[in-house]
Amino acid sequence: MSLLTVGDPRRTHGATALRPEPTRHVEPRPDLRIVTVPRRRLRVGLLSSILIVTFFVGIFALAAMHSLVVQAQFELDRIDEQVATRRNQIDARRVEVAELESPAAIVEAADDLGMVSPTDVVYLRPNER
Amino acid sequence: MTRARAFRGAAATTRADGPPRRRLVGLLVVLSLMFVGIIGRLVDLQVVSADRFVEYGASQRIRTEVLPGGRGSLLDRNGAELVMSVPSQTVVADPRMIEDAQAAAATLAPIVGVDEVALAERLGRDSAFEYIARQIDDAAAADVRAARITGVFLQAEPSRSYPSGETAAGVIGRADVDGVGVSGLERQFDDILTGTPGEVLYERSLNGVAIPVGQHQLEPAQPGEDVQLTLDRSLQYVVEEALADRVRETGGQGGTAIVMVPGTGEVLAMAGVETNAETGEVELAGYNSGLVDTFAPGSVIKMVTIGGSLEEGLTEPTTPVVVPYALQVADHTYQDSELHGTETWDVTRVLVDSSNVGAIQIGQGLGRERVWTYLDSFGFGRSTGLDFPGEAAPALSPWQDWYETDLASTVIGTTLSVNAMQVLAAYNVVANDGVYVSPRLVDARIGADGERRAPQVPEPHRVLSEATSDELATMLTGVVTDGTGTRASIPGYDVAGKTGTAWKAQANGGFDNARGTHDYMATFVGFAPVEDPRVSVIVVIDQPRNVHSGGSAAAPAFARITEQALRLLDVPPTGSDGLLVAEGGARVRAATTTGRGADTAAPSGAADG
Numbered sequence: 067m068s069l070l071t072v073g074d075p076r077r078t079h080g081a082t083a084l085r086p087e088p089t090r091h092v093e094p095r096p097d098l099r100i101v102t103v104p105r106r107r108l109r110v111g112l113l114s115s116i117l118i119v120t121f122f123v124g125i126f127a128l129a130a131m132h133s134l135v136v137q138a139q140f141e142l143d144r145i146d147e148q149v150a151t152r153r154n155q156i157d158a159r160r161v162e163v164a165e166l167e168s169p170a171a172i173v174e175a176a177d178d179l180g181m182v183s184p185t186d187v188v189y190l191r192p193n194e195r
Numbered sequence: 196m197t198r199a200r201a202f203r204g205a206a207a208t209t210r211a212d213g214p215p216r217r218r219l220v221g222l223l224v225v226l227s228l229m230f231v232g233i234i235g236r237l238v239d240l241q242v243v244s245a246d247r248f249v250e251y252g253a254s255q256r257i258r259t260e261v262l263p264g265g266r267g268s269l270l271d272r273n274g275a276e277l278v279m280s281v282p283s284q285t286v287v288a289d290p291r292m293i294e295d296a297q298a299a300a301a302t303l304a305p306i307v308g309v310d311e312v313a314l315a316e317r318l319g320r321d322s323a324f325e326y327i328a329r330q331i332d333d334a335a336a337a338d339v340r341a342a343r344i345t346g347v348f349l350q351a352e353p354s355r356s357y358p359s360g361e362t363a364a365g366v367i368g369r370a371d372v373d374g375v376g377v378s379g380l381e382r383q384f385d386d387i388l389t390g391t392p393g394e395v396l397y398e399r400s401l402n403g404v405a406i407p408v409g410q411h412q413l414e415p416a417q418p419g420e421d422v423q424l425t426l427d428r429s430l431q432y433v434v435e436e437a438l439a440d441r442v443r444e445t446g447g448q449g450g451t452a453i454v455m456v457p458g459t460g461e462v463l464a465m466a467g468v469e470t471n472a473e474t475g476e477v478e479l480a481g482y483n484s485g486l487v488d489t490f491a492p493g494s495v496i497k498m499v500t501i502g503g504s505l506e507e508g509l510t511e512p513t514t515p516v517v518v519p520y521a522l523q524v525a526d527h528t529y530q531d532s533e534l535h536g537t538e539t540w541d542v543t544r545v546l547v548d549s550s551n552v553g554a555i556q557i558g559q560g561l562g563r564e565r566v567w568t569y570l571d572s573f574g575f576g577r578s579t580g581l582d583f584p585g586e587a588a589p590a591l592s593p594w595q596d597w598y599e600t601d602l603a604s605t606v607i608g609t610t611l612s613v614n615a616m617q618v619l620a621a622y623n624v625v626a627n628d629g630v631y632v633s634p635r636l637v638d639a640r641i642g643a644d645g646e647r648r649a650p651q652v653p654e655p656h657r658v659l660s661e662a663t664s665d666e667l668a669t670m671l672t673g674v675v676t677d678g679t680g681t682r683a684s685i686p687g688y689d690v691a692g693k694t695g696t697a698w699k700a701q702a703n704g705g706f707d708n709a710r711g712t713h714d715y716m717a718t719f720v721g722f723a724p725v726e727d728p729r730v731s732v733i734v735v736i737d738q739p740r741n742v743h744s745g746g747s748a749a750a751p752a753f754a755r756i757t758e759q760a761l762r763l764l765d766v767p768p769t770g771s772d773g774l775l776v777a778e779g780g781a782r783v784r785a786a787t788t789t790g791r792g793a794d795t796a797a798p799s800g801a802a803d804g
Contacts, residue, residue, distance in 0.1 A: 139405070168275075
């Protein structure tokens with residue numbers, strides 16, 4: 067809003083005589099005007115790059131996660147199989163123990179050891195005091 | 196000149212290809228039609244037939260497997276497994292997936308042990324499911340897995356295992372390959388033993404592997420309950436051995452033995468053996484003869500009539516009875532087994548010497564109705580309550596239907612048809628101070644959570660007064676000490692019991708065998724120790740050849756079994772008669788009052804009608 071003024075070139079100070087200045091043709095300058103500062107422009111390229119990188123990083127992360135899940139699933143399957151195997155082994159041992167504890171097996175083992183059934187049973191009578 | 200040719204050439208091209216606009220329109224139409232077709236197909240896939248395709252896709256991806264609900268175990272009274280289920284593998288095939296049935300059969304047949312030609316035929320069928328081999332062992336399953344034959348799979352299928360072998364097989368029964376009880380306790384408790392199958396649903400890839408993070412649903416299987424029996428596995432084995440030995444010694448066709456705890460009705464052992472007609476070997480019977488087979492009990496039934504007479508106050512143990520050798524009833528003559536003149540015996544001697552004539556006279560004094568009533572109260576007119584599959588139904592006809600001779604024949608046990616368990620339960624009345632306690636085979640049901648549930652048992656009922664029961668016990672002790680059952684005595688223990696010998700009914704309903712003679716059923720039933728009965732035992736020998744009476748054929752087996760049972764139950768000797776005792780480092784035999792000598796299997800002169 068401020069205006070600049072131009073002084074009268076003919077006005078001088080003191081007695082010093084001055085040679086008149088040659089007349090110059092001055093081009094009129096355009097009026098000053100108020101301009102608005104343009105907003106800073108987004109750097110589209112950078113943003114795009116970030117987005118693309120983010121996208122691919124995300125995809126990679128998903129793939130990595132999926133890989134971990136698959137790996138965990140395989141681990142789970144392996145453990146399940148181990149559990150099933152151990153359970154089968156426990157059942158097999160149960161059968162084995164039951165077979166070994168059966169009277170027929172015990173009699174057979176006793177026979178193998180040369181044991182025989184007693185012909186008479188002797189009872190011990192405690193002393194009467 | 197050149198320009199004119201070029202113009203003509205261009206004009207000719209334009210005419211041949213048509214105007215570009217028309218070509219473009221045509222192309223647009225074609226593309227539009229294609230697009231419409233694609234849209235139509237899309238609509239068909241996504242809207243019209245969406246459900247069908249979703250279902251089709253799911254059928255290819257999603258696999259459902261049935262998880263078998265393990266069948267419960269049968270345990271003895273100490274928790275030892277008599278029968279149990281163990282995991283095993285069954286080989287199945289989807290023949291539609293098999294490209295070369297011959298090659299697959301050639302690989303599989305030697306592994307699973309089936310005929311290659313038959314297997315090739317099955318693998319070549321136009322079906323989606325075929326059993327190849329069921330419940331194979333682990334080694335064979337591993338070989339099948341290693342063969343990696345497309346279209347051949349292994350699936351879990353539990354199988355039944357009998358770790359005690361054939362011990363108690365007749366009582367336990369069997370389950371078929373599908374895990375369904377078909378006989379014995381396996382059949383009786385099939386509903387309880389059978390578990391509830393579960394189901395697992397999952398998505399699988401083309402190669403059959405489960406897809407991680409795919410659809411997965413699991414409904415766990417519920418295992419069946421265990422059933423703990425009252426049987427003692429060790430005693431069962433001993434009883435089976437003793438019974439088989441006795442049947443061999445007597446040349447019998449078979450035999451039955453039952454051991455019970457009189458006070459609780461618990462069945463400790465229940466054995467049946469039979470002689471193989473082809474090999475002559477004595478083998479365990481494949482069924483529970485103690486409940487299934489019926490026989491004429493003979494003189495063991497006299498206890499009921501005499502007990503009833505004592506209870507009614509008609510007689511006392513010392514009441515004199517005039518006993519002739521023979522007695523005419525209607526058109527039939529009954530006689531004692533040993534010739535004697537007309538003598539006056541007391542009621543005790545009638546029982547101890549097992550007089551048919553004396554017992555008939557006592558029965559006539561009691562009357563048909565009261566004889567029937569006591570027989571019913573002692574359990575002969577009703578089921579044992581065990582509900583065992585194939586158990587013989589009670590066969591006590593109403594007393595109103597009895598002919599004149601029926602009373603006499605019933606009193607001496609020749610026309611009655613009973614099973615061994617009924618007889619033993621009746622003798623338990625005497626052991627229990629006059630109270631009838633129903634026999635029971637099941638101690639508890641054990642759920643998957645470990646909770647024990649005791650079965651409902653019938654209420655005991657009084658049959659005789661305690662005084663009458665004591666009198667009967669004393670009289671039955673006399674049978675073992677002085678009567679027909681001396682070979683049932685056990686050193687150190689007072690034993691009460693009764694012998695029984697009856698003609699065996701033939702297949703034609705008569706009693707004469709092919710040789711025109713008679714076959715016999717020899718029985719001994721009793722309990723020990725008399726003062727505090729801890730065990731009761733019955734032994735029935737079917738058709739013994741070397742000897743025929745209950746006192747000579749069955750009593751020795753009774754003594755052996757009862758002695759073993761008392762030892763297993765930690766019942767100390769109550770007396771010293773016949774015992775070997777160690778006193779001051781020396782072994783001496785205490786005074787013996789009973790004659791348990793060597794079992795020579797000689798024909799018995801015992802008069803146990």
